[in-house]
Amino acid sequence: MQTCCIETPLGHAKIVGDSDGIMSVSILNTQEELSEVIPESLLECVTQLKDYFKNKRKTFDLKLNPEGTMFQKKVWEQLETIPYGKSISYLDLSKELGDPKAIRAVAGANGKNPIWIIVPCHRVIGTDGSLTGYAGGLHRKQWLLNHESEHKQQTLF
Numbered sequence: 001m002q003t004c005c006i007e008t009p010l011g012h013a014k015i016v017g018d019s020d021g022i023m024s025v026s027i028l029n030t031q032e033e034l035s036e037v038i039p040e041s042l043l044e045c046v047t048q049l050k051d052y053f054k055n056k057r058k059t060f061d062l063k064l065n066p067e068g069t070m071f072q073k074k075v076w077e078q079l080e081t082i083p084y085g086k087s088i089s090y091l092d093l094s095k096e097l098g099d100p101k102a103i104r105a106v107a108g109a110n111g112k113n114p115i116w117i118i119v120p121c122h123r124v125i126g127t128d129g130s131l132t133g134y135a136g137g138l139h140r141k142q143w144l145l146n147h148e149s150e151h152k153q154q155t156l157f
Contacts, residue, residue: 001016001017001018001023002016002017002018002039002041002042003015003016003035003039003042004035004038004039004042004046005028005032005033005034005035006034006035006038006046006049006050007034008027008049008053009053009143010027010136010140010143010144011027011028011029011031011140012027012028012030012031012032012034013025013026013027013028013049013116014026014028014032015042015045015046015049017041017042017045017065018041018065019041020063020065021062021063021064021065022042022045022062022063022064022065022066022115022118023065023066023067023114023115024066024114024115024116025045025049025114025115025116025117025118026114026116026135026136027116027136027137027140029137044062045062045118048060048061048062048118049117049118052117053147055147058084058085058148059084060118062118064115064118064119066113066114066115066119067114068109068112068114069109071105071109072109072112072113074097074109075093075097075106075109075110075113076109076113076115076119076121078093078096078097079093079110079113079119079120079121079123079124080119080120081096082120082123082124084120084148085148085149085150086123087123087124087125087145088123088124088125089124089125089126089127090103090106090107090110090124090125090126090127090132091103091127092127093106093110093124094106107124107132107133110124110133111133111135113135116135116136117144121134121135122134122136122140122141122144122145123145123148131145
């Protein structure tokens, strides 16, 4: 297993994977030492993430290899179908997976998504449009949704 740490607009991100695929991408709440050398198996992931943050990429084309239950993997695969700049409610996600009553299980699987941004769990919101739960923090979820919005928030200063 290989690891690297890169700078993103949201803080340091840790990427873990190997030739079988990316296992995890997570935002860190600490300032880890940035990687001077990126392992070959993680280089394309780093490139695609940097392009995403520079608004040069809206979709990812990477081999993924997350660890999880069959149900979690099914939810994560469904997350990958949510288009850039769009959001979906947990209830609608549950319906797309065939069981609207599984909303809590779907939300739980969404929260355990190990591949931050690439598997876009930040695009799932509450039925009432509210931001709900995000392992990286709600401020980061809001930043990502704003980043992907065609109507960018302007700052005055």
